Amino acid sequence: MRQYILKRLLLMIPTLFGVAVLIFFLLRVLPGDIVELKYAGSGSYAPKEALDRERTRLGLDQPIWKQFVTWIVGIPRLEFGTSMWTGQPITHEIAIRLELSIELALMATFIAVLISIPLGVLAAVKQDTWIDYCVRIFSIAGMAMPSFWLGIVIILAFVIYFRWLPPLTFTSFWVDPKANLTQLIWPALAVGYRYSAVATRMTRSAVLEVLREDYIRTARAKGLWERAVLTRHALKNALLPVITVIGIEFAFLVGGLVVTEQVFNLNGIGKLFVEAISQRDYTMVQSLVLLTSFIFIFVNFLIDLINAYLDPRIRFR
Amino acid sequence: MLISLKEILPPHLTKLLFAIAALLALPLVGIAAEAPRSGGELVFAVGGTPPSYDGHRETTFAMLHPVAPHYSTLLRFDPQNYPKIVGDVAESWQVSKDRLTYTFKVRKGVQFHDGSVLTAKDVKATYDKIIFPPEGVVSARQATYAVVDKIETPDDQTIVFRLKHPSASFLANLASPWNFIYKADILAKDPRWYEKNIMGTGPFTFVEYVAGSHWVGKKNPNYFMKGRPYLDGYKAVIIRDTAPRVAAVRSGQALVEFRGFNPAARDDIVKTAGNQVVVQESPWVCNLTVTLNNEKKPFDDVRVRRALTLAIDRWAASKTLSQISVMKYVGGLFRPGSEFAMPESELVKLAGFGKNIEAARTEAKKLLREAGVPEGFSFTLKNRNVREPYEVTGVYVIDQWRQIGLNVNHVQQEEGAYFNDFRQGNFEAGIDFSCDFMDDPDLQLFKFISSEKSPVNYARYKDSVLDELYDKQSRATDPKERLKLLRQFEKRVIDEKAYQFPPTLWWQRIVPHSVKLKGWKITPSHYVNQDLRDVWIAQ
Numbered sequence A: 001m002r003q004y005i006l007k008r009l010l011l012m013i014p015t016l017f018g019v020a021v022l023i024f025f026l027l028r029v030l031p032g033d034i035v036e037l038k039y040a041g042s043g044s045y046a047p048k049e050a051l052d053r054e055r056t057r058l059g060l061d062q063p064i065w066k067q068f069v070t071w072i073v074g075i076p077r078l079e080f081g082t083s084m085w086t087g088q089p090i091t092h093e094i095a096i097r098l099e100l101s102i103e104l105a106l107m108a109t110f111i112a113v114l115i116s117i118p119l120g121v122l123a124a125v126k127q128d129t130w131i132d133y134c135v136r137i138f139s140i141a142g143m144a145m146p147s148f149w150l151g152i153v154i155i156l157a158f159v160i161y162f163r164w165l166p167p168l169t170f171t172s173f174w175v176d177p178k179a180n181l182t183q184l185i186w187p188a189l190a191v192g193y194r195y196s197a198v199a200t201r202m203t204r205s206a207v208l209e210v211l212r213e214d215y216i217r218t219a220r221a222k223g224l225w226e227r228a229v230l231t232r233h234a235l236k237n238a239l240l241p242v243i244t245v246i247g248i249e250f251a252f253l254v255g256g257l258v259v260t261e262q263v264f265n266l267n268g269i270g271k272l273f274v275e276a277i278s279q280r281d282y283t284m285v286q287s288l289v290l291l292t293s294f295i296f297i298f299v300n301f302l303i304d305l306i307n308a309y310l311d312p313r314i315r316f317r
Numbered sequence B: 001m002l003i004s005l006k007e008i009l010p011p012h013l014t015k016l017l018f019a020i021a022a023l024l025a026l027p028l029v030g031i032a033a034e035a036p037r038s039g040g041e042l043v044f045a046v047g048g049t050p051p052s053y054d055g056h057r058e059t060t061f062a063m064l065h066p067v068a069p070h071y072s073t074l075l076r077f078d079p080q081n082y083p084k085i086v087g088d089v090a091e092s093w094q095v096s097k098d099r100l101t102y103t104f105k106v107r108k109g110v111q112f113h114d115g116s117v118l119t120a121k122d123v124k125a126t127y128d129k130i131i132f133p134p135e136g137v138v139s140a141r142q143a144t145y146a147v148v149d150k151i152e153t154p155d156d157q158t159i160v161f162r163l164k165h166p167s168a169s170f171l172a173n174l175a176s177p178w179n180f181i182y183k184a185d186i187l188a189k190d191p192r193w194y195e196k197n198i199m200g201t202g203p204f205t206f207v208e209y210v211a212g213s214h215w216v217g218k219k220n221p222n223y224f225m226k227g228r229p230y231l232d233g234y235k236a237v238i239i240r241d242t243a244p245r246v247a248a249v250r251s252g253q254a255l256v257e258f259r260g261f262n263p264a265a266r267d268d269i270v271k272t273a274g275n276q277v278v279v280q281e282s283p284w285v286c287n288l289t290v291t292l293n294n295e296k297k298p299f300d301d302v303r304v305r306r307a308l309t310l311a312i313d314r315w316a317a318s319k320t321l322s323q324i325s326v327m328k329y330v331g332g333l334f335r336p337g338s339e340f341a342m343p344e345s346e347l348v349k350l351a352g353f354g355k356n357i358e359a360a361r362t363e364a365k366k367l368l369r370e371a372g373v374p375e376g377f378s379f380t381l382k383n384r385n386v387r388e389p390y391e392v393t394g395v396y397v398i399d400q401w402r403q404i405g406l407n408v409n410h411v412q413q414e415e416g417a418y419f420n421d422f423r424q425g426n427f428e429a430g431i432d433f434s435c436d437f438m439d440d441p442d443l444q445l446f447k448f449i450s451s452e453k454s455p456v457n458y459a460r461y462k463d464s465v466l467d468e469l470y471d472k473q474s475r476a477t478d479p480k481e482r483l484k485l486l487r488q489f490e491k492r493v494i495d496e497k498a499y500q501f502p503p504t505l506w507w508q509r510i511v512p513h514s515v516k517l518k519g520w521k522i523t524p525s526h527y528v529n530q531d532l533r534d535v536w537i538a539q
Helices: A002-029 A034-039 A048-058 A064-074 A090-125 A130-144 A147-162 A177-211 A214-221 A226-256 A258-263 A269-278 A282-310 B011-033 B061-070 B120-131 B170-174 B184-189 B242-251 B263-276 B302-310 B314-324 B357-370 B387-402 B415-424 B464-475 B479-496
Strands: B041-046 B075-077 B085-087 B090-095 B101-106 B148-155 B158-163 B204-210 B214-219 B233-238 B277-292 B327-329 B378-384 B407-413 B429-435 B506-514
Touching (some): A034 B415, A090 A177, A090 A269, A090 A282, A147 A177, A177 A226, A214 A226, A226 A269, A226 A282, A258 B242, A269 A282, B041 B242, B061 B204, B061 B214, B061 B233, B120 B184, B158 B170, B263 B277, B263 B314, B263 B506, B277 B302, B277 B327, B277 B387, B302 B357, B314 B327, B327 B387, B378 B387, B378 B415, B407 B415, B415 B429, B464 B479
Parallel strands (some): B041 B233, B378 B429
Antiparallel strands (some): B214 B233, B327 B506
16 A cells, blocks of 8 residues: 555656646747736836846746746745746745635535435435436536526625625635635535536446445345445445545636636635736746646545545555 | 893794704705715725736736825826816925926925835935836836936925926826835835835825735825825725626625726616615726738728728717717717817818718728729738627727628737737737826827837837827927827828727726715726725715
């Protein structure tokens, strides 16, 4: 098991390096640069020489390979530099938003798990009954409905019928739990519903598949209670693909809730991502891509560990 | 000896007199109810994030709206009588007869937020940074102060600007809302300190900025205007997307968004919030321009350019587009209603501004034939991928050009690609924009002088006649003479050469806000009147 973990950890390094190379050069292909965006706008009469000096200050006049080397050697030391747009340290800019994004992802995951596992199992056990049909309608609707659309509906309903909106600015859970939950519960519900729909479908099909296995028939034949058959034998094995889906969705949520963050005006990583790209804030985009890639890879690593724990065949393969 | 009314008048007459007195006093009660009230925190929405905190280098309202309340400027526009100029930290000023020397007396007792006293040296250091920026410092509006030869401070309360030649716009440029007065000692140590820090003399001190989320300021108890500001503080909440910004104003969570909304959002807010909101509207010092790349064929031919402007029915656009967008007022190179605007009687004589659109289009087709442009000629119009007013305007002009047999491909780009293509000249035709803090021709016409002199002239032409006219009007000391030069300039750009032209309309600024917000008056620029010193919140 230790060797397995070590191997997986070492594999992260070339993956992250590949991501770093790819994003660095892809960004440079995009037309336009940050200095143009800052000073070509309305009301700006900065002369060309001043813009060139600004490019020099930001290091944009250096050959691309040199810019890459400067950036990449800082990463092992966790030196991500400063944002080209705001001049603030990137770690500071990300830290402000990361708490919100992780909390929202955790809340949405919690809601999704709470809904999907019981509903998925219920639908599988009661296959082709009215319960199964209801769960299927619920989950298909969730998948078909974009979470940002549900978010807009929630906001409109609150504003129009109650003239109330969640707080405009983020308050940490550790400072004021009530204000924090009042703000995040609605986006978490909007995202969690779609997320739960996917997981419900996956749970249902996984449980159905396992319920047809020989060892389940054997368990039933030897007189085990149906609840024990389900929880001890069926669910444990059916959870492997479900955990994979939940894990991947969680990793996606940390940086991928762009539209939902805009709809609810949440100051999260997704919104920062979009702003940084549109501003051609190279250093910020590079760091964000690395961060989200790391989260994705790390969560996948954790999923593999859980799967290996649940299924000994994986760790001994 | 005091004698009571009750002693000398019968009781019923006393009551009657009191009743009359009470009735007479009612209007006064009304006035008293409108008297400014101190206290409260103003929450307002801002549609963007400030790149840095430095007004001298930034060009976005997203910096100005949250940051301006921390600073004073030398002069300012009087929001009640825009564009009248009044002093801010300047108590008085004199202009020499030859208009080459401007002498300002700085108010005594103005304090920075750290308690130090503002002197003329701080004003000089500020303007030195703006006009003669040191190495590594970008000053976005440096070019507009090229007329300044040197700045002197004969004593702590006096600052003197010596000009190379007379400048009609110089005083107004000193009222620029971007020119925050900084502290000389700080600038001497680090000219880029203000990019990440705040230290001003404005009505509010800095509390905190949470990047991408909100900006907080609190009342400056030592502000030089006694009794101001009224507010205890303010919170600028950053809401980039329009829908949640509208929702915030509609629900009353934000009392206002100062830049403004389009008519649909206004109607939406008014419909939901009813009598809890009021709407202030004004013509806006913003417009869109059709920019033709004069280096590309067939746009190097004046007949083609004239045909393109002749085809656009601006008067019909005014009626239709103003229903769905901020595009509203037909005008030339100056904001309709401003002191420099061309009267309608003259405007209708310019190509593309006449009211007989059929005749104009017939002439346009004739010009295209003469220029050898075939029926169905195809080209690309590059535009920003912003729905309103850019996309709306792009669609409109394409439809207008289709009616003279042109086939135009609308390419909408995100900002980076858009600016890149405009700067590089990688376009045939495009929608360009202009938004500034004042109507003065030195700013408004800068886009239209030769591209080698103006970095914002993307149409890529050289015209020494225009350059000369620009210089002459800029130096003109007689307003009538200046106006005459402006008419010549305008006629040449829009009509004779049609290098680039206002495609449709000037914008309307629409600001719906809570009835509780008082003391704020809309101006034609969303950059002006943002220091919040007169703003108060009614109960």
